[in-house]
Amino acid sequence: MLTSRHTLAQLCAAVAAALPVLLVAPAAIAAPQVPPPSTAVGGERLGLPGVQVNPLAGAPALPRDLTGQSWIVSDAASGEVLAAYNPHLRLPPASTLKILFADTVLPKFDRNTVHRVADEEIQNIGAGSSLVGIKENLDYRVEDLWRGVFLSSGNDAVHVLSFMNGGIRRTVNEMQARAETLQAWDTKVISPDGYDMDGQxxxxxxxxxxxxxxxxxxxxxxxxxxxxxxxxxxxxxNTGRRGSFGIANTDRLLGKYPGLIGVKNGTTTNAGSTFVGAAQRNGRTLLVTVMHPASYQRVYDETAELLDWGFAAADKVKPVGRLVDEEPTADAEPTGQAGGGTATPAPPPHDSTAATGPAATSAGDGGLGPVGWSAVAVGTVVAAGAVVLVRRRSSRRRRWGHFEC
Structure with a gap:
């Protein structure tokens, strides 16, 4: 520590000795080495490999010969996880990512809003995508577009709604921000429709x-x-009249499994099959997600088997974890309405504040740059000889950094 008794020469010598270290410091500040986030969100047992279940007396055995690489059975109301197998394993989600898309965008637009589709809105859709059959220069109500998303898993409907929401990039950013709010740290969004993309x-x-x-x-x-x-x-x-055609939900359990509510299936070449199903029985709603079983049909069979087990075991097992609650947010409420009412389009949404891509991990110097940091450091040494302290980034930015591909 420098005192008033030190001479000017001693002071300068101290600055010169400290300067090389201070000049190197900004590089370390800009790219801190931080550990990845815990994979045990919802409870430590959910981060362990293999089957996790805690049966009590009289509990039924789990289904045999389950082939899913990852699955989870949970209570939708309480969030209690009844059983799980590698639930935090990160895998391509295919069209089940449309669940996040709907959760993010659906509240923004009144269902009766009418939108005329421009040609650019249905371009650049991935080859082999599932489509509902939207045509350019025609009007569609928002509720029709959402039926195209949920029933036909139409990537064209997703793209049109994304353009209504301000574009693909904005929608992806908002989906990523929504995942963060839900504490879904395993998710990386590249495409709003779930189409196979590297890193998704x-x-x-x-x-x-x-x-x-x-x-x-x-x-x-x-x-x-x-x-x-x-x-x-x-x-x-010839007639100038607009026709219509029938579409059917591609969820093979809907209408067949007793009490099934939905939710969404997904299949692609690279992702294999994934299914999220919710069913209600005797006032209890269970959620089952199965990812990447041995075959397409197995995703439905194993979901049904796990739902059967969950309803039978719900009061005969201790939870092994829980679905965490949404983090509080200061963001404004959605501007649109999900329900009926007037057919007034919602105002354009605000830009997402969630950082994705390189921008999420490159803002460590506070905008000062190496020269600015050096000047601050020298001034600090001359004035008080204090050690430069650097605040850690927030936990959210550390987590996003872990997801960069």
Whole structure:
């Protein structure tokens, strides 16, 4: 520590000795080495490999020969996890990511809002995507677009709604921010429709969080439970009248498993099959998510088996974890309405404040740059000889950094 008894020469010597260290410090500040987030969100047992279940006397055995790489059984109301197998394993989610898309965007627009589709809104959709059959220069109501998302898993409907929401990039950012609010730290969003993209992952645990949140919205529940609907078609050149055609929900358990509410299935070449199902029985609603079983049909069979087990075991097992609650947020309420009312479009949403990509991990110097940091450091030594202290980044930014691909 420098005192008034030190000479000017001694002071300068101290500054010169400290300067090389101070010049190096900003590099370390800009890219701190931090540990990855815990994979045990919801309870330490959920971060352990293998089957996690805590049966009491009289509890039924879990189904045999389950092939899913990851699965979880939880109570939608209490959030209690009844059993799980590698629930935080990060895997491609396929179209089950549309659950997060709906949870993020659905509250923003009145269902009766009419939107004319521009050609650019249905371009650049991934090859081989599932489509509901939207045509450019035609009008569609928002509720029709959501039926296209939930029933036909239409990537074209997702793209149109994303353009209404301000574009693909904004929608992806808002979905990532929504995942953060739900504490879904296993999820990395690249495409709003779940189409196979390098680095796009989620987990059985996170997908259950998304479904639990979405089911609190009455419109979400209605759409995911709809088995069949009529969808607006093209205009007949001879009559000038617009036709329609039938669409059916691709969820193979809907209408077959007793009490099934929905929620969403997904299958792609790279992701395999994934399914999130919710069912209600005797006042209890259970959620089951199964990811990447041995075959397409197995995702439905294993979901049904785990739902059967969950209803039989609900009062005969101790929870092994829980679905965490949504983090409080200071953001404004959604500007649109999910329900009926006037057909007034919602105002454009605000830009997302969630950082994704390189921007989430490159703001460590506070904007001063190396020269600015050096000047601050030298001034600090001359004035008081204090050690430069650097605040750690917030836990949220550390977590996002872990997800960068």
């Amino acid at each position: 992952v989620s987990s059985a645990y996170d997908l259950s969080l998304f479904a639990r949140s979405g089911l609190r919205n009455p419109d979400f529940r209605t759409y995911c439970a709809t088995r069949e609907a009529m969808f607006p078609g093209a205009v007949d050149k």
